[in-house]
Amino acid sequence: MSDAVEQAWQTVEACPVLTLGELFERDADRVGKLATRLEWGETGALFDWSKTHLSDDLMAAFETFAEARDFAGRRAALLAGKAVNITEGRAAEHTAQRGVGSDLAVEEAAALHHRMAMLVEAIHGGALGEVRHLIHIGIGGSALGPKLAIDALARENAEVDVHVVSNIDGLALEAAFEACDPATTMIAVASKTFTTIETMTNAESALDWLKDGGVADPYGRVVALTASPDKAVEWGVDETRVLPFPESVGGRYSLWSSIGFPVALAVGWAEFDAMLAGARAVDEHFRDTDGRANLCLRAAFADRFYTGVRGCQTRAVFAYDERLALFPDYLQQLEMESNGKRVTADGAPVSGPTAPVTWGGVGTDAQHAVFQLLHQGTVEIPVDFIASIEPGDALTPDHHRILLMNCFAQGAALMQGAKGEDPARNYPGDRPSATILVDDIDAATLGALIAFHEHRTFANAVLAGINPFDQFGVELGKAIARKIESGDSDFDPSTEALLEAAGLAST
Template sequence: MSEAVWNKLKGLPKPTLAELFDADGGRLDLLATRFELGDETCPGAIRFDWSKTHLDAAHIAAFEELAEATDFAGRRAALFAGEIVNPTEGRAAEHTAQRGVGSEESVALAFENHARMAAIVEAIHRGAMGEVKHLIHVGIGGSALGPALAIDALARDGAMVEVHVVSNIDGCALEAAFAKCDPATTMLAVASKTFTTIETMTNAESVLSWMREHGVQDPYGRVVALTAAPEKAIEWGVDETRILPFSESVGGRYSLWSSIGFPVAMALGWPDFAEFLDGAAAMDIHFRDTNGLANLPLRAAFADQYYTRLRGCQTRAVFAYDERLALLPDYLQQLEMESNGKSVKVDGSPVDGPTAPITWGGVGTDAQHAVFQLLHQGTNLVPVDFIAAIAPGDDLNPAHHRILLSNCFAQGAALMAGKASEDPARAYSGDRPSATILLDEVSPATFGALIAFHEHRTFANAVLMEINPFDQFGVELGKEIAKQIEKGGTAFDPSTEALLQLAGIA
């Protein structure tokens, strides 16, 4: 049935953005929505403006038909009920339960784990482990990208504990963290779902060695483990009282809301971390209870599918016009490309079209003097997301923020309108799509809602493509070969063998 809908979509006319605005005076009301997070306990709002995309009434109706054909409602219900939605691994995906929205049993377990984490965070802040000025957090993938983004976005005004997130096995990354820390006042957080990830465990061992070399008598006494395998952490040497577990059904790139968020709570304090969870829960409830075009993540997925499937766009660009969100494009790269970079459907049959585009981006206004040349005049059609905040994050002359936002909004207008010229080198074709996400302010609540929006957008895209967004077997092959190299005795292609010889590894 979905194939018939796709055939219908491919046959629809594709009017320009200018034609769409000219033909429909209510377009802005239809495709630009202010999302209110909640009451005074979860304040804030975000404007989601998809009016500068090529979605029109005919495409919207067909995409809503596609959502019905792919059982979007059923798969969404299964997600929130804690049913198996990752069939290749036989798992649920219960990151929303960490925010209080999910099956009753899973929400209760998440509440218990959060209470345990809150108690440890607050005890450390009170001085129960002595003076703690620094936390080195070692993890990789979702265990590092999410905490790094959240801390950079929310803790710039002064962190309660300075957190240094280290993911790379390259020793230069760890040495850079050491240079900023005093071993006597530093704690270590080890974030690994299995507590066997080689990059993370190697980095953790090196942090312990650094502590010993600088006179810390009991380095294991300064370790907190964040894991779904508590028994492995105990075997490694962490005291049971400093192990923060999370459920096996919480995937790595969706784990920021679990004990993987410990460094965020250490930096912000528990009340702000709780507000972060509440903001995400507000988006969860909207996504769970709203249907069709009014569902904001699903609306975004309609546009995403339009550009990948109907217009052949191989990339999607994300530009944060806010220095606090500089790491957001990196975070979304993993979320979207690891989730939806697949070639088979849930039933194992080949995907009959492109799946996830390549997600990339940067920070405005820097990017305007780098990659925007291609966006405005290049031959590639690239849908762009602009993300900004009305309230500035600085106390400088208001001109700074006014110029920043003026540039953000001007870029979207210019991409759409273009500009004719008799000189071809100075001509802009226009009709280039963009969406704008405008936060009232970058707060724990709005930031939580923003991340949850992108999680659900990723899931909605997967449903429309009939793929499983929760496994990531493509990550494993390179790891397996790296382990073979470490063990030695395995023959590879001539190029790889030559590289190993030159590096002195073979």
């Protein structure tokens, strides 16, 4: 850490921290300063960070810290398509898929999107025969993004019934087979390298299922989504059904590329395009807004404060909307795979904590499961609430009214706490939360929410001095699994015993 960065961080640590109650008492305009609306098209959201411990002094200190970390330069490099993933010598050009990036990358993305749109429209038009089902096979970002978007947007009137399968456990694939008819099913195989063992094993089994179900040409029912189109063709997919995406688009940032094919197939190209537009609006805000006014950077200021100054080891996310039930799962990979690092971008040991553990659930279910610890436990856990003004159901308004009342009440209760004569009924309060209140959960809003968290994750990485775009920790377990597969027996006694008990020991 340079002297300028160290000095700026010491200023952050030295800032006096008031209680949430004191912050509101001393600043009548606190909500106006820290609850900001951002719009995309005809909808938008209120981003309310007023129930965090951010103060004017603390945000000013963080702005200086961000300057010392060269946040503006790192942001410009990201959006210009520079090699910001320095350990692998790659750019990270997911924003170009939405129209914000270098001219060349944006032009390439538009061409690939056009190719995908033509295939989607051809399938919807019956050019490939009757298609009622799609089994989308991927893992990690190749599955989490499509699964989230389809669950949020395709609950009713889906043009094609999509089943996302990521687990190598055969039960997951069998469940998809049970719900589909081979005669009217297509298979999408999503793999950046087209060598991922879990994905390719599931894909082979899906081909066998099609063949056993009477499909004469199983490969003719496969669409490949990959950054390695040659490998997909070699595997057997016709090049007209290979949808490439650039090597510079990482897995957990790949929903915007051809990995979004199952989303477009389920809800239509117009909806997928709206999702891109919502994300693009946040990209433009992130690109054009500086300091605390940048909502993604403001959120990162709070994240770094709670992790680096207060020592919070987790951050909870609760979606008070069933359509976002999978959003905490999506954020787990985005944030922990990106920023779960122990060395800086230069390869030196980090000087403090990087990413907290991201976890969460769905309100109001979570209130009756984990909120006891949030209110009265001995650990401080920052909480994000996400809710929608418009309901997703057509039932009596009481359902949504009670849902929103509970969401807002939890944030108020975490901050306010309560005192009583019975110690078991004391609540310390002064516990932080942020709320994102969207107008509705539509395609543009989902795109905006995901893009906001992508940029928040990047901002956190810059402030921590780490590279958010590699994930070498994911590779270690895979390498050891390959050693087991090859018959290598050089393991610790516990692992050897487990292999023996499962019948996997080498002979």
